[in-house]
Amino acid sequence: MEGDAEGQAGGRLDARDAAAWIRRAAELVSAEAERLTRLDAAIGDGDHGHNLHRGFTAAVAALPGEAELAEIRPGKVLIAAGRAIVSKTGGASGPLYGTALRRAGKALGDASEADAAAVGAALKAMVEGVQELGQANEGDKTMIDALAPAAAAYATALDGGAGLAAAARAAADAADAGAAATVPMQARKGRASYLGPRSTGHLDPGASSTALVLRALADVTGRE
Amino acid sequence: MVGIVLISHSRTLAEAVAEVARAMGVGKAAVEPAGGDSEGGLGTSIDLAEDAVRRADGGDGVLLLADIGSSVLTAKMLIEDADGEEIMLADAPLVEGAIAAASMAATGAGLPAVHAAAEAAREHRKT
Numbered sequence: 001m002e003g004d005a006e007g008q009a010g011g012r013l014d015a016r017d018a019a020a021w022i023r024r025a026a027e028l029v030s031a032e033a034e035r036l037t038r039l040d041a042a043i044g045d046g047d048h049g050h051n052l053h054r055g056f057t058a059a060v061a062a063l064p065g066e067a068e069l070a071e072i073r074p075g076k077v078l079i080a081a082g083r084a085i086v087s088k089t090g091g092a093s094g095p096l097y098g099t100a101l102r103r104a105g106k107a108l109g110d111a112s113e114a115d116a117a118a119v120g121a122a123l124k125a126m127v128e129g130v131q132e133l134g135q136a137n138e139g140d141k142t143m144i145d146a147l148a149p150a151a152a153a154y155a156t157a158l159d160g161g162a163g164l165a166a167a168a169r170a171a172a173d174a175a176d177a178g179a180a181a182t183v184p185m186q187a188r189k190g191r192a193s194y195l196g197p198r199s200t201g202h203l204d205p206g207a208s209s210t211a212l213v214l215r216a217l218a219d220v221t222g223r224e
Numbered sequence: 225m226v227g228i229v230l231i232s233h234s235r236t237l238a239e240a241v242a243e244v245a246r247a248m249g250v251g252k253a254a255v256e257p258a259g260g261d262s263e264g265g266l267g268t269s270i271d272l273a274e275d276a277v278r279r280a281d282g283g284d285g286v287l288l289l290a291d292i293g294s295s296v297l298t299a300k301m302l303i304e305d306a307d308g309e310e311i312m313l314a315d316a317p318l319v320e321g322a323i324a325a326a327s328m329a330a331t332g333a334g335l336p337a338v339h340a341a342a343e344a345a346r347e348h349r350k351t
Contacts, residue, residue, distance in 0.1 A: 051267075086301065090267035095297035133300055190293060 011164025012113040017220055018074035019063045022081045022101075024216035026056035032212060039205040043192035047091055048205040055089030055097065074114050078105030078122075092190060093206060096130050096143060097213075103129035116164040119217075123151040123171065134189060141185040141192065141199065143206035150175040150214045165221045172211070172218035179207035226329040226338045227254040227280025230322055231273050231290040231299050235260035241322050249326030256280040268294040273302055277311065285310030285335035287342060289321045310335055314342035321345045 013021075029036070029052045036049030062084035064072060078101045086098030107125035108114045114122065127148050136142040138149075153174030157167040182204035190206075192199040228245065232238035238259025245255045258276035261267030273288075280286050288299040288311065299313045312335060314321050321342040328341035 047267075086270050088262070090261040090265075090269070090294070092294040092297055094268070095270070095294060095301050099301065133297055 010116070011221060012115050013074050013108075013119055013164065013221065014113045015064075015069045015072045015074045015077050016066075018077035019069055020220040020223075021217050022056070022059050022063060022077070024219050025213045026060045028212040028216050029053055029056045029209060032209075036205050036209055039203050039208055042202045043187065043195060043199050044205055045091075045191050048093060048209065051089050051091040052093055052097070052209055055085040055094055058084040058088035059101075073108065073110055073112055075105040075108030075111070078102070078108065080105075092134075093143075093209070096134055096206070099129040099133050100126040100147070116158055116162075116167055119164060120151070120154050120158050120167065123147075123154050127151045136189045139185060140189050141182045141187040141204045141207070142189050143204075143210040145182050145185070145204065146175040146178040146207040146210035146214070149178040150210075165218070168214075168218040168221040172214040175207075175211040175214040179203065179211040182207045225252065225254065225282050225332060226284050226325075226335050227256065227277075227282055227286045228322060228325050228329060228338075229273065229276045229280050229286055229288050230255065230257050230259070230318065231268065231276075231288060231295040232257070232259040232318065233266050233268060233291055233293075233295060235264060237291070237318075241319055244319070245322040245326040248323045249330040253326040253329040254280045254282060255322065255326055268298045270298050270301060273298055277302060277309070281309065285312070285338075287311075287325050287329070287335060287338050288313045289316060289318050289325065289342060291318045312339045314339055316342040316345050320348060324348075 033049030033053040040046050040048035059081040062080050082098040082101030086094050103125040104122035107122040108118055136144045138144055150171040154167045154171040157170035184200055186197055187193045187199035230238045230241050238257030242255045242257040256276040256279045258273040262269040262271060277286050290296045290299040303311055324345035325338050325342040328338045
């Protein structure tokens with residue numbers, strides 16, 4: 001990554017950066033695992049933090065070594081991470097996060113470095129993949145309530161001339177706000193939807209973990 | 225013959241439903257359970273589900289039935305990743321759908337008919 005010091009146009013994501021994103025996401029998820037599980041215990045089945053910790057730990061273990069990262073495409077890194085998450089997570093977040101990362105990886109295609117616009121396209125592909133699989137819309141109290149505003153905020157920042165780091169920061173902030181906005185929502189997907197109006201008044205665990213994954217992207221793109 | 229795979233959060237639930245469905249399939253239908261996570265706990269494992277699809281696949285296609293949540297999402301991912309295999313998910317209750325599907329599969333019917341039989345199971349009212 002270079003040329004993004006002022007948050008101006010520029011900044012690129014290579015395979016090492018993609019791997020750093022997954023590692024940072026794993027760190028944040030592991031640090032917050034207990035909080036995520038507590039949130040899930042209120043309206044879900046009480047395993048979200050534990051499951052995601054297991055999934056992202058497997059994703060980190062599946063990352064290629066440093067020598068290989070110098071040779072491969074960032075898209076390939078995300079696809080490998082997604083596959084590991086699907087395999088090892090155990091709950092609904094496995095297929096959902098796995099699909100999100102695999103779609104992001106496919107969207108990056110064969111580029112050896114993704115520019116800011118390509119990362120925006122990858123975020124959009126993540127939203128579409130999760131919506132296709134889980135059939136959730138914004139307002140259903142799911143990870144989409146963090147992911148969709150994040151992708152939109154990223155695109156808006158890019159249109160306004162921001163580079164990768166600044167756009168990723170805008171996405172992470174929008175994901176935080178989107179997650180916070182799930183508190184009054186009534187769940188329409190997953191176990192929480194069985195509770196009807198009793199699902200209101202709680203932060204959605206999936207939206208909360210999604211915000212961590214977006215924060216991880218902002219952290220690694222903002223490092224250099 | 226069409227094979228049937230049962231994806232459930234519980235290993236014992238999937239195995240027990242498979243037992244009943246096999247009986248209804250008069251011992252002919254291939255019904256394979258894929259229950260629990262990779263460590264035998266509650267959850268879903270796409271690896272177990274893929275293995276079950278391979279066991280159930282006799283060359284005439286495979287019908288998936290799933291209980292809830294991650295089981296359904298895992299079934300959808302198997303379909304997305306299917307490499308030329310004929311594979312469908314039934315929008316059906318697990319027990320009733322498995323019994324209907326196994327009964328139909330045992331007649332030698334093709335995948336669309338077995339899928340339709342499983343989905344029709346939700347219309348069999350109990351009261």
